[in-house]
Amino acid sequence: MSVKGVSYSEAAAPAGVRLYAIGDVHGRADLLQAMLARIEAELAIDRPADWRIILLGDYVDRGMDSRGVIDELLNRQRRDEHFIMLAGNHDTGFLGFLEKPDPKGLFMQFGGIQTAQSYGVTLKRPYRHGIEEGDRGFLETSAQLQQAVPPEHIEFLRTLPRGCLAGDFFFCHAGVRPGVPLDKQDPEDLIWIRNDFLLYAELHPKVIVHGHTPVGQPDIRDNRVNIDTHAYETGILTALVVDGTQKRFLTIGNGF
Template sequence: MTESGIHYLDARGPDGMRLYAIGDVHGRHDLLAAMHRRIESELESAPASDWRFIHLGDYVDRGPDSKSVIDFLIEAQKRDARNIVLAGNHDIGMLEFLADGEPDGLFMNYGGIQTAQSYCVDFTRDMDWFGKAEAVARGHMALLKAVPRNHVDFLQSLPFSVSFGDFFFCHAGIRPGVPLESQSPQDLIWIRDDFHDHPGLYPKVVVHGHTPVPEAEVMANRVNVDTLAWKSGTLSALAVNGGDKRIITVQGKAL
């Protein structure tokens, strides 16, 4: 520990509690299920008195099966509330699209078409006939009918951050100089450069996703576990057991 914050090498999880922080899923239900199986196998072979699975956001868009990802996470939380699911910018973007049908927002421009397809709604089908604006309006109405109410309720319920031991978990990162308890939701799901470029330590090690990297990135003040799972076929997580910290991955088909 230093006056200015905590270094990754010194950071510890709570005594007796194992932490598993899982990076951006983006519609890859196959990889999310594989990661859960891997972690559950670890917990069976070496039981822990307590644990948390912390999902770092971006469950929808780009990949092929966002609907199944949300179904999976809803069921995981029903089985055990120690499955923690945080909000990502794409998850909030889906809610915003359902609310306003914006044809040029995050959802439509960055993978929402694939999300809609997982709910059996095809935005592209009508574009040649009606043009984008009309096709999106029609698709928006169809998606409102197709997305189950419990999916909307689930997405609306997601917290933006959680903290355990010397670690602070969120989707994108934090605003340097702002107390952890005062971080804005906008920064927690969107920030990049100001957070990444900060040279000093933070009050806690920040574990995040949001910005894809070829392999998990472990820095003195933060850990990035977004390994572009939807495209690379590699889903990564940070495992913390006391002072022991390691990256674990599962592999699937690259798209």
Template sequence: MGRFRQWLGWPPPRRAAVPAGTRVYAVGDVHGRADLLEPLLGWIAADHARRGGEARLQIVFLGDLIDRGPASAKVIDLLIGADRSGADHHVLSGNHEEMLLTILAGESDGVGAWLDHGGAETLESYGVDPARFWDDPEALPRVLRSAIPSRHLALLRAMGDQVRIGDYLFVHAGIRPGVPLDEQTGRDLRWIRKDFLSSTADHGPVVVHGHTIVPTVEYHRNRIAIDTGAYRTGRLTALGLEGEARWTLTSRLDRA
């Protein structure tokens, strides 16, 4: 097709881009790995400074900041501190934040599933022993509201579902193919997997997402997957975007 376009004198297809004067870093699923996030935030700042210019810095966190890893409370503290850095921050909600917020709202039916999928580690990071709550799930919402600082609750409750920057759409899990972007459900944006991952449809913007672990960043025509499994692999990745350029930064600690 490329040679055919060249023969006809057509210009090459335009690559997705962010607006001029903007530099974006999207951070994959942190999952309680403050030991990876803290240096990555420093490397983002250093990389932004090294690239120079007057580009406006925007950092997008793709959700699943909490659970599984050992330091969810510190991760939230780091984000609160980073928000004072002068960059524009967009913090999206993942399915793990959704589970926690549902419990905070008083729903106890999902307590066991949340604890089994990393919620126990989050409780421990806030100084709460999770042992009793498998047998007494109704007690957890009240305990959580007391244990989690108000500034952390405010950040969790203010998380968005999606953000569009130029030709890129940033979400946690993906989108429902064929559904207009303004009609996507929060559940799909935070939980979808197979129908999105298998789709070759042109979604309009290129979708940058986490949620599904990949060995290295995967570039597809219609999406970019950047969850490199921080809690499991010891690798937390950020995708950098400026103009049509793309690059990655990875915070890495080899597992023993």
């Protein structure tokens, strides 16, 4: 093992613990449920001593059933201590919109319309030139969404952690700031960073498992692995499985 960090090929899960990490779901409750069913089937057959199922955030927006995704995760969280659910930038963007609706923010510009529809609300955009009637429609429908989202969904979003450690791996939504200790990372970097992280080729203290930047298939590097396979658009949801030093992927969707 390198004195500077750990490489993907050498990295191991904690002794006796199988790790499952699931990429960006983006409103695809159908794919999430299918992935969890597949994991449950594996666990029933293999019976590992212990396991953790880590979700990397971006549960909402773009896909058509964000409410169903949060309902599923809440149900799992309440009855199964093996789940760890992390925050993504779209999850914090949804929470921010509920606190202060912004027609130019992430939520309205990148898939929040579909999230609102899953709660039974059709959001209206303001007219481009700020015509009063258009503004009124935006304010009225934003207020409808604020009323439609259950308090337990809001609390779920508020309490999502930004990252977690397990064995030789660090899990987060977007990535880390190179050169900054993992326990000193800016929480915003953990859900937003791209190029400074993606273009960095040196080893990190842990292998970083992330999503946030869509890829056609899992992107495996010495220092990181990206499992965001653009589920809402491709219909393919991916999970990384780590057992000891053995790694493999599970894929759900499009005939898999």
